[in-house]
Amino acid sequence: MSYERRGGGNRRRHRDDYDDRRRDSYETPDDKLKIAIIKLGEVDPVEELPRLQKQIRDLVPVNVANISEAFRIGVTEQPYKIPYYAALLRLLHDRPEGEVDSEGPSLGRQVLEDFWKGFQAYLDKLAWRETRLCIHFFAHLTVAHLISPESLFALLQAFTAVLDEFGVSHGRAKRAAMCAAEGLMIGGPTLKLHSSSGVADIMNAIQAFNDTTISAKWLVQPIIKIFSDVVKIENGDELLDTMLYALETLNDSDFAQTATSFPQPYASYIDPDPSITPFNIPSVLVPPEIIELDGLSTDSEEEAQVKKDEWPEYFLRLFDNEVTPDPNTPAGYAVRSALLDTLDIFEVNRKECARLLLEYPKWNLPGTFKPKPGAPVDIEPAPGKDWQLESTIIETIIGALLILPESSHKSVYYISLITELCKLSPSTVGPAVGKSIRKLYGSLSEGLDVEAARRFAEWFAVHMSNFGFQWVWKEWVPDLALTVQHPRRAFMRRALEFEIRLSYHDRILKTLPEAMQAPDAFTIAEQAPGPNFEYDDPASPHHDAAQSVLNLFRGRAKADDVISHLDSLKTTLETSDEGHINVDAIVRSIAVQSLLHIGSRSFSHLLNAIERYLPLLRNLASGGASSTGGSGNAEAKAGILTEAAAFWKLNRQMVGIVFDKLMQYQIVDPTDVVTWTFINGSTVGQPSELAGPLSLSAFEWDLMRGALDKANGRVMIARRKVAALRKEDDDTRARAKARANDNPMEVDADAKPEEETPVVDNPALTTALKAFTSLTREQKAALSRTLEGFVSSLAPAATDSNPNPHSRTVITEQGWNNRANWGKDEWNAWETWGWYRQFCRAYSPYLRSYSTTLTTVSFARFQGSIDPAAELLQKTFNVAIGQDV
Template sequence: MSYHGGGGYRRRQNRDFDYHDRRQEVVSETPEDRLRTFIIRFGEVDPVQELQHFAEQLNNHVIENPANVSIISEGLRYAVTEQPYKVPYYATVLRLLYDTPAIKTEDAEGVSLGKQILDDFWKGFQSYLDKLAWRETRLCVQLFAHLTVAKVITAQTMYDLLHSFSAVLDEFGVPHGRAKKAALCAAEGLMVCGATIKEDTSANVFELISALQAYVDSTSDSKTLIQPIIRLYANTEPVEIANEILDSALSALQILNASDFSQSSESFVQPYKDVTLFAGTTFDLPSILVPPEVVELDTLSTESGEDALVKKEEWPEFYVRLFDSDVTPDPTTPAGYAVRSALLDTIDIFEINRKECARLLLEYPKWTLLGTFRPRPGAPPHEPITGKDWQLESTIIETILGALLLLPEPTHKSVYYVALITELCKLSPSTVGPAVGKSIRRLYGFLADGLDVELACRFGDWFAIHMSNFNFQWVWKEWVPDISLSLQHPKRILMRRAIDYEIRLSYYDRIVKTLPEPMQAPDNGLIPSEAPGPDFEYDDPANHYHDAAQSVLDLIRGRSKAEDVMTHLESLKNSLETTDSDANTDSIIRSIAVQSLLHIGSRSFSHFLNAIERYLPLLRNVASGSLTTTGSSNLEARIDILTAVATFWKRSPHMIVIVFDKLMQYQIVDPTDIVSWAFTSGGKNSTAAHPSISALLWDVVRGALDKANGRVLVARRKVATLRKEEDEKAALTLASNGTSMEVDAEAKPEVPAEESPALTTALKAFSILTREQKAVLSRTLDGFVDCLASATSPNPNAKTVVTENSWHNRANWSEAEWVTWETWGWYRHFCRMYSPYLRSYSTTLGTVSFAKIGNVGDPAVDAFKKIWNITTGQEP
């Protein structure tokens, strides 16, 4: 149980609690709860001034009741792991308590209070380590590092602790996520206490740094897939707009080591240095062994028929930099790394309470060295520290956006980061607002430099949501000159996406009025010609099939039986074959049926669901190809259904994704059908001469992939549950039969129990869904091959985009080249998002899909295969 809960305590104390909380009965706090709360709330006024009094109060609590030692230790663990900005001050408290006179207890006679607390604290740290609670473990290591500098913990045992974490990097086949977290534990601890450890001649600081260096060098290939700026060609220096977290830690360590860690005192708060030099008995940290990862993974059937363990891939973390180093901290320096790490931990911990998180972020300078940040308006001036004096609000916004723009996906839901920025703007609009505006302009500038397509979409969504929270006020006239760019230029796409999203969040007429006149012109392609809504193709009386569609619409509106509607459609088909012999009557009939059904359900989402559920037999009949001539296939019928949906909702693209998802849920179409449509019929309106994938089509493809993967996961869990139930029944049967468990008992042949019908059915369903999963992954890869590297339908634009010289001339790119470049971006994102599944099927997928790929030596083919090899863990 957490007594702080990532801001939960203050949330419960906030007067702005909700009605449910007001109705709850007030529960009186126990003395133990009050003691924990007292520890957690330490330093909220002035931590330096409170230190001595706080230590005395803790001592008094133990004098009153020696059993409070464990309560104090528990409270310190919660405080350290949920308030990382207070860690140096809690280390100072423990240092002061080491000077407290010895207290005699039943368990520890003559041992100082600080020693007793630290003994109990270590037990809690060991439990964090056993559970592999990495963030809590890392923050505890930081506390031990500060205590090492304070001479409470011996340097040799602290070195051994850090060495145990660095040893994880040498494990055979260590996953990147495990290695990264262990490396950060060792690196951040060494940053704090490196100077003290170096004084011990038996400790080898260089060995720790070298282990980190070796691992960082081994991850160079995977970094090419998650950098925020796309570079498809090789032998080009990356754009310096982002820093990888392990690279930053290594750089900071190297700077510190070069100066014998003399900069540690300029980078980390060390209030314990003002306390009298400690001369008592030091504390030896026990030896540890970092436990292996707990196997809690999803399984799926692989090509060999065996179960493969599949876990979400963890990639290197690149955080975008938006400002110069004189405005925000450079995370590759010791002081910059310390600031960003503390802010990231605060953002992560307080995800449960964004309002409290926003308040604490703005109060963060209180916990840093004086002069780290510029004084806020109205605050007394101070002498800036050399190389610091950063802008607080710009630093906070840059850190939040860096977390939002992590690839392949952020740690928390995107809406949390968006809401957190909104809360910051509400708390201090005059200072946070300008920082947000500068960040928007900076990210907008990155679009032309090759900002990853996934990040461009996140940026557009955040921009639109943020504008909706502040009356849609933005200086759009700054972007008017960019209207002259190619229609498919990333800046034009960003503007269209943001405007479309704003319209969804408000009203068409209102958003149009916020735009300058040049942007309102219909031929600019920034705003739709009409408000979002359905577009019934056959509603116009001038349409040749208007009467036929109206007859079907009347039947559905009158709630006729599905059989009657199917009979009517059959007669319409026969009639059209007679009158329009040249027309594709099959596709027309399907389009009329599907669009009529959607038209009935277009009033609201509940109307849509009711219409779908009422006429499921009709949809299944249409999807099966029953209403067709003998030359049509089921796939053609399902593709026609998807095309009809896209036609009907072309003015509300988000509805296409929603309806497709429901069609998959009701098993009208398969995920493979969705992917096939996206790479064929879905791209027909593209300006490129070859198949391509836009942001909308990627949303469609991703929905199909997630549906297939999710079905396999659910089926696997069901199989595991049924197997567990059968094993338990078998064990009960053996127990009830009195089976002897003695060693000398006569061995009896074990007869395998027959599988229950439920388990047999579940296994069959799991096998079918696994094949479907493999098929949809294969179809997606095939689609990207056709777009970018197929020898049978070569795309000259794909080759042009991956050529270094052509990239530097991208200002002259045509729309087709920009479309192809975006497709390259979605191929990269497909690989990094679904790499665990692609690795499981890498042999079959690579063999089948690459059979039609172009020749090696072609820039597009080489780039395609390099991305694939990195994804599947093969040699590039």
């Protein structure tokens, strides 16, 4: 009986689950219609339009809000379909034959009116991408005669008005300019007929703003010539420049090229009924930016966005105009803009993004791209087009990846997207990727920016790891004849180091030709990454002392016991015959390396070791003093960093990780790491043949970037905490005041009003403000020390003890033209200049905050100097903080 009851219960439960699934999967007719609109064009958009229009009209009663929402989703999340949504709305705008009620607005008009409400919501939230794509939709509707030209003009002029705002940020102005310019590109044929002077006004406003960004463009060029102020470079295009070139071309032809640049599926439709009045877009005002006056409520993501948006966007070109579209032309700009929007929107789903990118020709004009191999050629190539789709996509992705100072999305997104494209179509995408790698490798000799070269090496290594590390390395064997610090040879070392991180040393070594495997090729490390415990060899000095400390760590002795043992060890060494040695340094070396040796098995071992012996590390950082208060001893903290770097010299990735943990637990400060990096960074894991008076490479930059990000991150966390506590404190005071007002005391008319209760300070807020002040001081110190380090390296004082002409040689035109004869010192100097540029542009918001102090401290000695290196240092800094001279 019990078994039957259980069975019956199970059956009822299964039946209930089935009924729940049926209810969950049920779609109303409105839902089905919404999905049908969003999925427009899965087979052939042109053929589907009349059928979809009939499906919309047949659903009674009509749910205008539901239809409008489907249009908004389609326009803002599938921008390649915008011309076809405009065509669909154009069909809905016409009244069907036999319609009795001709007085009310057409269905298309009702949908458009509701769509406008959504656009206004996007604008109010300053959702720039959605706003711009809605303007595309309105521009197409203007050409289709559904929106009046004068109202579209007024809308575009509202965005050009942003360019005249006092102190407008570059990011805000750039987005507003794109809204106006792209709306003009699409709606130009109708707008110019209506008012040619209005078209000229819009173009002049954008050009006037663009003229103010010349200095900023100079600092973010992907191909740099340090000596030159020329902004227009070969193999590189800036976003606003290409936009204006395309606009000028369209305007010169009276926008005749619009029809050959943007699809217009509605162009073949008959003109709408003249009795129907076009829709007038209501007047709008672009909302201002939100500015926090106290400076304590900026979110970290918002601050990161500021860094990205406050610079022009320079896209690197890899191929000729016959292979990929020239973005300076209307058709080329339209293609790249559509691909970039797809990259941006589908960042959440790289697989779907890859599929849509390869299907993009379906949404463009016929003949734009070459047909797929084996496909029937039933369409003649369009004049001046017939581009290679895969090369165009890869060029666009790499251009977005290499934008300086920071790409819009994480590098891993672009890298994984290229991998998905290769998986979807290996026979066509693979060759395009190979050609791109060779083009980028060739540009290393022509001045490819050091940050772009670092990202290139990262992409190359990850891409190789996804495809069996297969690359034709023998193509690059002749480059081994170049000087050891030439950018191409530096790229090989960096890429192989990244590959080893993703695999293991012996496997990567076997993929290389013999010429690259030789130790004197300086291409790959001789030993596999691993720890380097200096006291492991019984024959090494102080082996027994190190073993005694190791045994304490292995036995999980208390930190105080280890400190006492180290004190006794120090006494023993001091009383020995080795009086010439630095006892403190020896004891510190034994302690740090022994602790790292215990933690070298895994990350968890490392964290456990550091956390268990934090008192010991603080004692060492204070120089061994009994008191661990204060900021510690600078020499002792530098010694800890030196020992950590020596222990992990065969695995430079671990150096950065250990440094990060030491900063996280406040054993050392970011300023200590920056100082140490400028002095000792180039000696870590590098043969002496690679070192030089100026040797700031990507490894040292990563260490400094980690230190600066740590300092900046702490300030942002403290800022948010102070803002939250202030809000909490204000709310508490407001509630107390409200309660007091609800219960007023009865007093005589002649009595004096009761004095207000003294306000008690919030101890948590006071503590948070002190912490914020301290961390801000630390942030300023780290930035100042970094700037001083670059200044000392690139414009050293002309003394006999520090003769270094290389920094000044590489910034002259004559020096650059003579780069074929440069040695390692010249290339080291050139790379250091590149990292200085990256420092200034990447941390410009922070440099701007302390510009007065930093300028006084770092550039004071250059007053009245005519040193070209000093002038270039100052100019680069001024451009970064927006005070170009």
